[in-house]
Amino acid sequence: MALKLLVLALIAAMIYRYYKSRRQQEQFYYLNHYQFPSGIRRRLSRKYPQLNDQQWELVAKAMRQYFRLHRHSKRATLAMPSRVVDDFWHEFILHTAVYQEFCQKALGRFIHHTPAESTVQSKSVRRTWVLSCRDEGIKAGQFATMPLLFTIDQQLHITDGFVFKASDFYSLTNEKNSSSCSGSSCGSGSSCSSNDCNDSSCSSCSSCGGGGGD
Structure with missing residues (x-):
């Protein structure tokens, strides 16, 4: 009986992981191919008339x-490091029902x-910054x-847009040494300590096991 229950539990776990993986793939596809409401650009064109198609x-790509x-x-918490994308986000949120549906389908939760x-x-x-580097595959030293x-x-x-320099982020990473997230994607190559793994900014370090979707 115990063996039978164990087998059933393993099968259930495999089924759960399969459907979770499939759901994440569907969310990822939905997010990367999502077309934002045309009203967002129409409203923002009054503020940014110089931007072309x-x-x-x-901007939409950066929002995704x-x-x-x-x-x-x-x-x-993830800060928004762009003024124009932040304005785009504000306008998107004003489409309350559409935004709520997007969050649910793309991420499984409200942002x-x-x-x-x-x-x-x-x-x-x-x-x-760390997660953006990871998203684009930017490695240490690529100033x-x-x-x-x-x-x-x-x-x-x-x-009045935001201006950043890559060297500023890498300098901070080097100053913090092992206490910062410096995995192969975004840092100097040192690993995180166990305390660092409690910090979500450290989600790309191999010692933290990486970050999963919802």
Whole structure:
């Protein structure tokens, strides 16, 4: 009887993992192919009349990236490092029913708005940086490469946009040494301590086991 129960439990666990994986894949596909309401761009065009179709698509791409980071954030706060993407997010949230449906289908939970921040000393900004690096496969020492979310304001010449330098983040990482998240994707190559694994900014370190989606 005990063996039978064990077998049933293993089968149930395998079925659960299969459907969880399938659900995550469906969420990931939905998020990456989502078309935001046209009303967002129409309203923001009054504030950013200089942006063309290609540039608006870049803003939408950055918005998708930000939501994608929440799949690995372990529900920790992620700062918004772009003024234009933050404005886009504000307008999206105003489509309340559509936004709620998007969050549920793309992430399985509601994502509340987080204030935009532009200082590298902010823990939530650094956490967004780490996950953005991981999302784009940016490795340590690539000072000429920065994640889209941290460069889009400069690329689009946004008035009062946020300006970041990759060297600032890497300097902070080196100063903290092993107490910072410095896995192969975003840091100097040292591993996290056990205490660091309680910090969601450390979700890309191999010793923390990585971050999973909801």
